Every structure is written in C-alpha cells, then in structure tokens.
Amino acid sequence: MTRMILLGAMALAACAQTPPPAEEPPVTNDNAGVACNADGLTDLVGQPAGADLGATALERSGARTLRWIQPNTAVTMDFRVDRLNIMLDDKNVVTSFTCG
Template identity: 50%
Template sequence: MIRYLFPLVALAGCTPTVATQEPSAPPEAGTLGEGLCKIEPLADLVGSAASSDLAAEALRRSGARAMRWIAPDSAVTMDFRPDRLNVDIDAGGKVTRFRCG
C-alpha cells in the first residue's frame, strides 16, 4: 500500500502554485488611449533592415509600449495586446510589415 502512496506524495510537491494578485486600479483620467499602437506612421519603414535603432523609431512613431520581432516560421502567442507592435521580418532581416496586437 505504501509503495502506491509514495509516487502520489512525490508528485504533490510538483504541483504549481497559483499566485493571486489584487486587481489593479483603473487608469487615471488622461492616460486612456496612451500606449495604443498605430501603424499608419510606419509605412516608410517597411523594407528597412531590422535593428535596435529601427525598433526605437518604430516604437516612438507607433505609440506602442511593447514590440516583438516575428521572423519567418516563428511561433508566437495569439494573445491580443493593443499596446504591442509586431514587426514581421523576412529571412534576410528586412521588415515586411507592421501589425498591432
């Protein structure tokens, strides 16, 4: 009987714990809409080489708070974040398009 209980007790130590978090306060007036991504100002950057300077310029122009490079055949999460700029690049490291989310 004990030999059947030991694996269960050992696995009990492997279960993840869930951290609870208090809900955050609503944004203050005047901050609504800030950080929302806009791709219209980025049209002239399509075809540019991917670089840290390009990333900084794209973030500044788009108004996004976060950014990620997406290379061909990359796995990416499907979560939608209105404050994130997605930069698709080709195998040669050139920007092919910008997307928000």
C-alpha cells in the same frame, strides 16, 4: 487501538471548515490610454531590422512593447493594444507592421 486513533483523527479532519476562497484582485486596464498605431510606419518597410529601426517604430507607433517576428516563428496569440509587431523576411528585412 492505533487504528481507532487514526480513524478518529480522519473523522475530525473531515469536519474541519474549508477557508473561504481568496478574493481576486480587481481587473484593471494597465494599458488605458496607450494604443499602438502602425499606419504611419509604411516608410520603414524594406529597411533592415535593428535597434535604431525598433526604437523609431516604437516611438512613432505609440506602442509600449515591440515584438520582432521572423518567418516560421511561433508567437503567442494574445492581443495587446500596446504592442507593435514587426514582421521580417528571411534576411531580417521588415515586411510589415501590425499592432496587437
């Protein structure tokens, strides 16, 4: 008897409709109008890394975010038009700037 009730409940559950998939939010570009430009930062190459240098580079590049990259450090490969990458050597001296 218990078996029949369980089988009946399972059969009814199998007949239930699945809910429609949730609507995905529209894709927006939160970075519209914000683009990094590292071309004017060459005079900062050779400087020691620090908060002041980071703030200056961020302001002059027009980027919103900053990422310090030390040698042999793993970084994500996602491209962000609003991010400035500052490459450092093993003594925390700036070697180059890139955007992305």
